[in-house]
Amino acid sequence: MAAITYKDAGVDIERGDALVDRITGFAKRTHRPGVLAGIGGFGALFSLKELGRFEDPVLVTGCDGVGTKLKLAFMANAHKTVGIDLVAMSVNDILCQGADPLFFLDYFATGKLDVEQAAAVVEGIAEGCMQAGCALVGGETAELPGFYASGEYDLAGFAVGVVEKKAILPRPDVVPGDIVLGLPSSGLHSNGYSLARKLVFDVLGLSIDGDLPQNVGKVKDVLMTPTRIYVKPVLEAVKRSSVKAIAHITGGGLIENVPRVLPPNTKAVLSPVAWPMPKLFSVLQAASGAAPAEMFRTFNMGIGLVLVVAEAHAAEVERVLKAEGETVYRLGQVEAGIGEPVCILSGVNG
Numbered sequence: 406m407a408a409i410t411y412k413d414a415g416v417d418i419e420r421g422d423a424l425v426d427r428i429t430g431f432a433k434r435t436h437r438p439g440v441l442a443g444i445g446g447f448g449a450l451f452s453l454k455e456l457g458r459f460e461d462p463v464l465v466t467g468c469d470g471v472g473t474k475l476k477l478a479f480m481a482n483a484h485k486t487v488g489i490d491l492v493a494m495s496v497n498d499i500l501c502q503g504a505d506p507l508f509f510l511d512y513f514a515t516g517k518l519d520v521e522q523a524a525a526v527v528e529g530i531a532e533g534c535m536q537a538g539c540a541l542v543g544g545e546t547a548e549l550p551g552f553y554a555s556g557e558y559d560l561a562g563f564a565v566g567v568v569e570k571k572a573i574l575p576r577p578d579v580v581p582g583d584i585v586l587g588l589p590s591s592g593l594h595s596n597g598y599s600l601a602r603k604l605v606f607d608v609l610g611l612s613i614d615g616d617l618p619q620n621v622g623k624v625k626d627v628l629m630t631p632t633r634i635y636v637k638p639v640l641e642a643v644k645r646s647s648v649k650a651i652a653h654i655t656g657g658g659l660i661e662n663v664p665r666v667l668p669p670n671t672k673a674v675l676s677p678v679a680w681p682m683p684k685l686f687s688v689l690q691a692a693s694g695a696a697p698a699e700m701f702r703t704f705n706m707g708i709g710l711v712l713v714v715a716e717a718h719a720a721e722v723e724r725v726l727k728a729e730g731e732t733v734y735r736l737g738q739v740e741a742g743i744g745e746p747v748c749i750l751s752g753v754n755g
Contacts, residue, residue, distance in 0.1 A: 462567045469561070478547065491511060493546040496636050498655075499565075502573055507543045510543050511544035513526060513560060514558060581738075588639075588711075589708055594703065605628070651713075653709075654708055659708060660698070677697075701754070
């Protein structure tokens with residue numbers, strides 16, 4: 406009887422080696438000070454001492470995935486942008502503690518490794534790392550025969566950042582009268598895709614190459630737009646201005662995420678007319694027939710990141726962010742509340 410090899414069982418080591426060769430160059434482009442050893446070893450090494458600017462450094466970590474947005478990547482055969490999404494979801498989270506992302510690692514799992522497909526994903530991850538200013542130092546590629554449908558894969562990743570202990574956000578001095586600023590999203594980012602796919606494909610009956618109503622654009626272009634990475638402009642504002650708190654608007658929307666950075670006995674009162682809501686959300690709401698409150702709990706509705714600042718410093722924070730190329734909206738303010746913090750959207754849930 407002929408020998409049965411690992412390849413016969415569905416795992417091709419040579420394909421894995423070919424992928425490593427392809428992605429090494431992507432990782433090298435993300436190098437930053439502090440990286441001592443990255444891809445190739447059993448572990449990556451990073452020296453905080455080489456950063457040289459922290460008195461009492463605290464490491465901040467975040468882990469996330471891309472969710473069912475991957476289903477669209479498979480349908481569209483477009484894999485680079487979900488790599489950007491993977492980085493964005495973690496680095497935007499640790500940004501909320503005021504952390505500067507240092508390095509990132511990914512996990513890519515598939516049934517049968519397609520080198521071109523996987524390389525496109527990792528190229529996107531490297532692009533996201535460059536946008537965030539962090540190094541791609543390693544990861545894991547797992548070939549799991551029989552575990553995934555043909556042509557499909559799953560992604561996970563985590564970021565590690567650093568912040569001076571005395572500068573950790575949110576600060577404890579968030580008080581009534583503080584201003585809530587919002588930075589625009591690029592679309593759905595990586596949240597609400599289970600509902601979005603149902604509405605677009607089942608309710609509206611569109612194909613991946615179809616056109617969304619209201620001249621929003623092609624399905625694959627609009628829904629595959631990657632999550633914005635806010636790290637560089639926002640860290641500039643944190644360094645040069647008085648930012649008290651930051652909230653990443655992910656699953657749960659403004660209603661669920663803003664209260665996470667507020668102290669007890671406060672509430673954020675926001676006005677939905679304070680920013681131009683992208684037409685995509687109007688299309689999805691019309692297709693769903695959902696109440697506005699449900700939409701605001703499912704999607705970011707056009708705001709991807711929120712900052713809380715003292716009223717006296719709001720203009721300076723806006724100036725710094727705009728100088729960094731950001732568009733900034735004054736969404737509302739913090740007011741006195743009772744008990745656990747909440748977020749109230751005028752005319753939506755209060």
